[in-house]
Amino acid sequence: MRFTRSKALVVAVGLALSLAACGDAGSDDTETTDVDVAENAADKFEDGTAMKELAEDGSITIGVKFDQPGIGFKGATDDAPKGFDPEIGKILAADLGIPADKIKWKETISANREPFLQEGEVDLVIASYSITDERRAIVGQAGPYYVTGQQLLVRSDSDIESIEDIKGLDVCSVTGSTSLDNVKAEGAKPRGFDTYSECVDQVLDGTVDAMTTDGAILLGYAAENPDELKVVVDPFSEERYGVGYSPDRPEMCQWITDTLEKAEEDGAWDEAFEATLGQSGVETPDAPALDECA
Numbered sequence: 001m002r003f004t005r006s007k008a009l010v011v012a013v014g015l016a017l018s019l020a021a022c023g024d025a026g027s028d029d030t031e032t033t034d035v036d037v038a039e040n041a042a043d044k045f046e047d048g049t050a051m052k053e054l055a056e057d058g059s060i061t062i063g064v065k066f067d068q069p070g071i072g073f074k075g076a077t078d079d080a081p082k083g084f085d086p087e088i089g090k091i092l093a094a095d096l097g098i099p100a101d102k103i104k105w106k107e108t109i110s111a112n113r114e115p116f117l118q119e120g121e122v123d124l125v126i127a128s129y130s131i132t133d134e135r136r137a138i139v140g141q142a143g144p145y146y147v148t149g150q151q152l153l154v155r156s157d158s159d160i161e162s163i164e165d166i167k168g169l170d171v172c173s174v175t176g177s178t179s180l181d182n183v184k185a186e187g188a189k190p191r192g193f194d195t196y197s198e199c200v201d202q203v204l205d206g207t208v209d210a211m212t213t214d215g216a217i218l219l220g221y222a223a224e225n226p227d228e229l230k231v232v233v234d235p236f237s238e239e240r241y242g243v244g245y246s247p248d249r250p251e252m253c254q255w256i257t258d259t260l261e262k263a264e265e266d267g268a269w270d271e272a273f274e275a276t277l278g279q280s281g282v283e284t285p286d287a288p289a290l291d292e293c294a
Protein backbone atom coordinates (compact mmCIF):
# COMPACT_ATOMS: atom_id res chain seq x y z
CA MET A 1 0.00 0.00 0.00
CA ARG A 2 1.19 3.50 -0.78
CA PHE A 3 1.50 6.45 1.56
CA THR A 4 -1.06 9.23 1.72
CA ARG A 5 -0.63 12.51 3.57
CA SER A 6 -2.87 11.47 6.46
CA LYS A 7 -1.16 8.09 6.67
CA ALA A 8 2.23 9.80 6.87
CA LEU A 9 1.05 11.85 9.82
CA VAL A 10 -0.47 8.82 11.53
CA VAL A 11 2.85 7.02 11.16
CA ALA A 12 4.70 10.05 12.54
CA VAL A 13 2.44 10.09 15.60
CA GLY A 14 2.78 6.31 15.96
CA LEU A 15 6.56 6.65 15.81
CA ALA A 16 6.38 9.40 18.42
CA LEU A 17 4.36 7.33 20.84
CA SER A 18 6.42 4.19 20.38
CA LEU A 19 9.78 5.87 20.71
CA ALA A 20 8.63 7.91 23.69
CA ALA A 21 7.42 4.74 25.36
CA CYS A 22 10.52 2.70 24.59
CA GLY A 23 13.02 5.50 24.99
CA ASP A 24 15.79 3.72 23.14
CA ALA A 25 16.35 5.36 19.77
CA GLY A 26 19.94 6.22 20.69
CA SER A 27 22.86 5.48 18.42
CA ASP A 28 23.92 2.42 20.40
CA ASP A 29 20.82 0.53 19.35
CA THR A 30 21.14 1.23 15.67
CA GLU A 31 22.36 -1.69 13.60
CA THR A 32 23.76 -1.92 10.12
CA THR A 33 22.65 -4.29 7.37
CA ASP A 34 24.54 -6.22 4.68
CA VAL A 35 23.41 -5.08 1.26
CA ASP A 36 23.94 -7.19 -1.90
CA VAL A 37 26.45 -5.39 -4.12
CA ALA A 38 25.75 -5.53 -7.89
CA GLU A 39 28.37 -7.27 -10.05
CA ASN A 40 29.70 -5.67 -13.26
CA ALA A 41 27.50 -2.70 -12.45
CA ALA A 42 29.24 -0.28 -14.82
CA ASP A 43 28.06 -2.34 -17.83
CA LYS A 44 24.41 -1.46 -17.28
CA PHE A 45 24.87 2.33 -17.42
CA GLU A 46 25.23 4.48 -20.51
CA ASP A 47 28.54 6.16 -21.25
CA GLY A 48 28.72 9.74 -20.05
CA THR A 49 26.29 9.27 -17.17
CA ALA A 50 27.16 10.01 -13.56
CA MET A 51 26.22 6.44 -12.67
CA LYS A 52 28.70 4.96 -15.15
CA GLU A 53 31.42 7.30 -13.87
CA LEU A 54 30.79 6.37 -10.23
CA ALA A 55 30.53 2.65 -10.98
CA GLU A 56 33.83 2.75 -12.87
CA ASP A 57 35.48 4.76 -10.06
CA GLY A 58 34.27 2.23 -7.51
CA SER A 59 33.66 4.90 -4.90
CA ILE A 60 31.05 7.52 -4.06
CA THR A 61 30.87 10.45 -1.63
CA ILE A 62 27.63 10.72 0.32
CA GLY A 63 26.67 13.59 2.64
CA VAL A 64 24.80 12.50 5.78
CA LYS A 65 24.12 13.94 9.22
CA PHE A 66 26.49 12.87 12.00
CA ASP A 67 24.42 14.04 14.97
CA GLN A 68 20.96 12.55 14.51
CA PRO A 69 20.54 9.22 16.35
CA GLY A 70 18.56 6.70 14.31
CA ILE A 71 18.78 8.80 11.13
CA GLY A 72 22.45 9.68 10.69
CA PHE A 73 24.87 9.46 13.63
CA LYS A 74 28.61 8.96 13.97
CA GLY A 75 30.14 8.58 17.39
CA ALA A 76 33.68 9.81 18.02
CA THR A 77 35.12 6.28 17.76
CA ASP A 78 32.85 4.99 14.98
CA ASP A 79 34.37 4.24 11.55
CA ALA A 80 31.18 5.03 9.68
CA PRO A 81 27.87 6.74 10.41
CA LYS A 82 24.83 4.63 11.29
CA GLY A 83 21.14 5.27 10.73
CA PHE A 84 18.36 5.05 8.18
CA ASP A 85 19.97 7.62 5.85
CA PRO A 86 23.35 5.82 5.62
CA GLU A 87 21.42 2.57 5.00
CA ILE A 88 19.65 4.21 2.04
CA GLY A 89 23.09 5.37 0.86
CA LYS A 90 24.40 1.81 1.04
CA ILE A 91 21.47 0.54 -1.06
CA LEU A 92 22.15 3.14 -3.77
CA ALA A 93 25.92 2.57 -3.74
CA ALA A 94 25.43 -1.21 -3.96
CA ASP A 95 23.47 -0.77 -7.19
CA LEU A 96 26.56 0.94 -8.63
CA GLY A 97 28.67 -2.02 -7.53
CA ILE A 98 30.18 0.00 -4.66
CA PRO A 99 30.45 -1.82 -1.30
CA ALA A 100 29.86 -0.01 2.00
CA ASP A 101 33.59 0.24 2.78
CA LYS A 102 34.18 2.22 -0.44
CA ILE A 103 31.63 4.89 0.45
CA LYS A 104 33.16 8.18 1.60
CA TRP A 105 30.81 9.62 4.21
CA LYS A 106 30.94 13.39 4.56
CA GLU A 107 29.27 15.23 7.42
CA THR A 108 26.55 17.49 6.08
CA ILE A 109 24.68 20.04 8.15
CA SER A 110 21.33 21.50 7.10
CA ALA A 111 22.73 24.74 5.68
CA ASN A 112 25.39 23.21 3.43
CA ARG A 113 23.34 20.57 1.64
CA GLU A 114 22.62 22.66 -1.48
CA PRO A 115 26.17 24.15 -1.71
CA PHE A 116 27.71 20.68 -1.31
CA LEU A 117 25.65 19.42 -4.25
CA GLN A 118 26.20 22.50 -6.41
CA GLU A 119 29.96 22.51 -5.81
CA GLY A 120 30.43 18.75 -6.26
CA GLU A 121 31.64 18.23 -2.65
CA VAL A 122 29.38 15.17 -2.51
CA ASP A 123 27.69 12.95 -5.09
CA LEU A 124 24.54 12.49 -3.03
CA VAL A 125 22.96 14.11 0.03
CA ILE A 126 20.92 11.75 2.20
CA ALA A 127 20.48 13.86 5.32
CA SER A 128 16.89 14.22 6.60
CA TYR A 129 16.56 16.37 3.51
CA SER A 130 12.95 17.41 2.93
CA ILE A 131 11.87 17.79 -0.67
CA THR A 132 10.70 21.36 -1.31
CA ASP A 133 9.97 23.39 -4.45
CA GLU A 134 12.64 25.94 -3.44
CA ARG A 135 15.29 23.24 -3.14
CA ARG A 136 14.20 21.48 -6.32
CA ALA A 137 14.67 24.79 -8.15
CA ILE A 138 18.44 24.70 -7.45
CA VAL A 139 19.40 21.03 -6.87
CA GLY A 140 17.99 17.63 -7.74
CA GLN A 141 15.89 15.75 -5.15
CA ALA A 142 14.52 12.25 -5.85
CA GLY A 143 12.14 10.39 -3.55
CA PRO A 144 10.58 10.57 -1.06
CA TYR A 145 12.02 7.53 0.70
CA TYR A 146 10.53 8.49 4.10
CA VAL A 147 7.84 10.82 5.42
CA THR A 148 7.75 12.40 8.86
CA GLY A 149 6.31 15.58 10.41
CA GLN A 150 7.53 18.50 12.50
CA GLN A 151 7.03 18.48 16.31
CA LEU A 152 8.51 20.10 19.43
CA LEU A 153 11.08 18.91 21.97
CA VAL A 154 10.68 20.49 25.43
CA ARG A 155 11.93 19.97 28.97
CA SER A 156 9.93 17.37 30.88
CA ASP A 157 8.48 20.05 33.18
CA SER A 158 7.34 22.29 30.28
CA ASP A 159 3.67 23.35 29.99
CA ILE A 160 3.79 23.49 26.19
CA GLU A 161 1.10 21.15 24.93
CA SER A 162 -0.12 22.55 21.64
CA ILE A 163 1.38 24.47 18.78
CA GLU A 164 -0.55 27.60 19.89
CA ASP A 165 1.50 27.61 23.11
CA ILE A 166 4.72 28.60 21.31
CA LYS A 167 3.53 32.09 20.31
CA GLY A 168 6.16 34.60 21.50
CA LEU A 169 8.46 31.87 22.90
CA ASP A 170 12.08 31.16 21.92
CA VAL A 171 12.17 28.06 19.74
CA CYS A 172 15.44 26.82 18.28
CA SER A 173 16.22 24.76 15.22
CA VAL A 174 18.90 24.60 12.59
CA THR A 175 19.67 27.30 10.06
CA GLY A 176 18.81 26.16 6.54
CA SER A 177 16.07 23.77 7.69
CA THR A 178 12.40 23.93 6.78
CA SER A 179 11.64 23.83 10.52
CA LEU A 180 12.67 27.39 11.40
CA ASP A 181 10.35 28.93 8.79
CA ASN A 182 7.45 26.78 9.96
CA VAL A 183 7.68 27.88 13.63
CA LYS A 184 8.09 31.51 12.63
CA ALA A 185 4.78 31.17 10.82
CA GLU A 186 3.29 29.85 14.10
CA GLY A 187 4.33 33.05 15.94
CA ALA A 188 7.43 31.76 17.79
CA LYS A 189 10.74 33.64 18.04
CA PRO A 190 13.05 31.45 15.89
CA ARG A 191 16.61 30.83 17.09
CA GLY A 192 18.90 29.24 14.50
CA PHE A 193 21.99 27.09 15.19
CA ASP A 194 24.34 25.14 12.93
CA THR A 195 23.57 21.75 14.45
CA TYR A 196 20.76 20.08 16.36
CA SER A 197 23.11 19.09 19.19
CA GLU A 198 23.72 22.80 19.99
CA CYS A 199 19.98 23.42 19.92
CA VAL A 200 19.25 20.52 22.31
CA ASP A 201 21.81 21.91 24.77
CA GLN A 202 19.92 25.23 24.79
CA VAL A 203 16.67 23.41 25.64
CA LEU A 204 18.35 21.40 28.37
CA ASP A 205 19.92 24.47 30.03
CA GLY A 206 16.71 26.52 29.73
CA THR A 207 18.05 29.18 27.32
CA VAL A 208 15.23 28.42 24.88
CA ASP A 209 11.72 27.08 25.49
CA ALA A 210 11.64 24.40 22.81
CA MET A 211 13.46 22.85 19.89
CA THR A 212 11.66 22.01 16.70
CA THR A 213 12.32 19.75 13.75
CA ASP A 214 11.10 16.46 12.31
CA GLY A 215 9.56 14.11 14.87
CA ALA A 216 11.89 11.27 13.95
CA ILE A 217 14.93 13.45 14.79
CA LEU A 218 13.49 14.80 18.05
CA LEU A 219 12.67 11.34 19.32
CA GLY A 220 16.29 10.29 19.04
CA TYR A 221 17.27 13.13 21.38
CA ALA A 222 14.37 12.52 23.77
CA ALA A 223 15.38 8.88 23.96
CA GLU A 224 18.89 9.91 25.00
CA ASN A 225 17.55 12.15 27.80
CA PRO A 226 14.23 10.49 28.76
CA ASP A 227 14.10 12.09 32.24
CA GLU A 228 14.75 15.62 31.05
CA LEU A 229 13.11 15.90 27.61
CA LYS A 230 9.83 15.00 25.92
CA VAL A 231 8.36 15.32 22.42
CA VAL A 232 5.02 17.14 22.26
CA VAL A 233 2.26 18.28 19.84
CA ASP A 234 0.78 16.52 16.83
CA PRO A 235 2.94 16.75 13.70
CA PHE A 236 2.23 20.13 12.08
CA SER A 237 4.02 19.71 8.76
CA GLU A 238 4.76 16.97 6.29
CA GLU A 239 8.48 16.38 5.64
CA ARG A 240 9.21 14.13 2.64
CA TYR A 241 12.84 13.02 2.75
CA GLY A 242 14.56 12.98 -0.63
CA VAL A 243 17.96 12.04 -2.01
CA GLY A 244 19.82 15.13 -3.22
CA TYR A 245 21.94 15.06 -6.38
CA SER A 246 23.75 17.65 -8.48
CA PRO A 247 21.66 19.85 -10.78
CA ASP A 248 24.30 19.05 -13.45
CA ARG A 249 23.49 15.32 -13.26
CA PRO A 250 19.73 15.13 -13.97
CA GLU A 251 20.09 11.52 -15.17
CA MET A 252 20.57 10.48 -11.54
CA CYS A 253 16.87 11.06 -10.76
CA GLN A 254 15.53 8.04 -12.64
CA TRP A 255 18.31 5.79 -11.35
CA ILE A 256 17.71 6.84 -7.70
CA THR A 257 13.95 6.43 -8.10
CA ASP A 258 14.23 2.99 -9.74
CA THR A 259 16.73 1.80 -7.12
CA LEU A 260 14.57 3.02 -4.24
CA GLU A 261 11.51 1.40 -5.82
CA LYS A 262 13.34 -1.91 -6.12
CA ALA A 263 14.44 -1.63 -2.48
CA GLU A 264 10.83 -1.01 -1.44
CA GLU A 265 9.73 -4.08 -3.36
CA ASP A 266 12.49 -6.55 -2.45
CA GLY A 267 12.51 -5.89 1.30
CA ALA A 268 15.79 -3.91 1.50
CA TRP A 269 13.90 -0.74 2.53
CA ASP A 270 12.09 -2.63 5.32
CA GLU A 271 15.37 -4.12 6.52
CA ALA A 272 17.02 -0.69 6.57
CA PHE A 273 14.14 0.74 8.62
CA GLU A 274 14.05 -2.18 11.04
CA ALA A 275 17.79 -1.95 11.70
CA THR A 276 17.65 1.78 12.47
CA LEU A 277 14.50 3.75 13.32
CA GLY A 278 12.68 0.46 13.89
CA GLN A 279 15.01 -0.46 16.77
CA SER A 280 12.69 1.59 18.97
CA GLY A 281 10.06 -1.10 18.53
CA VAL A 282 7.89 0.95 16.17
CA GLU A 283 6.12 -1.03 13.45
CA THR A 284 7.70 -0.67 10.01
CA PRO A 285 5.54 1.75 7.98
CA ASP A 286 4.65 1.30 4.32
CA ALA A 287 7.30 2.91 2.17
CA PRO A 288 6.09 6.13 0.54
CA ALA A 289 5.14 6.43 -3.12
CA LEU A 290 7.99 7.93 -5.13
CA ASP A 291 7.62 11.09 -7.21
CA GLU A 292 8.05 10.85 -10.96
CA CYS A 293 11.20 12.44 -12.34
CA ALA A 294 10.60 15.56 -14.41
Ligand code: GLU
Binds near residue numbers: 128174176177179214
Ligand atom coordinates in the same frame (compact mmCIF):
# COMPACT_ATOMS: atom_id res chain seq x y z
N1 GLU B 1 13.77 17.81 7.23
C1 GLU B 1 13.92 19.19 7.48
C2 GLU B 1 14.78 19.88 6.43
O1 GLU B 1 15.22 19.27 5.52
C3 GLU B 1 14.48 19.45 8.86
C4 GLU B 1 15.61 18.53 9.24
C5 GLU B 1 16.98 18.95 8.78
O2 GLU B 1 17.28 20.15 8.72
O3 GLU B 1 17.76 18.08 8.49
O4 GLU B 1 15.03 21.04 6.48
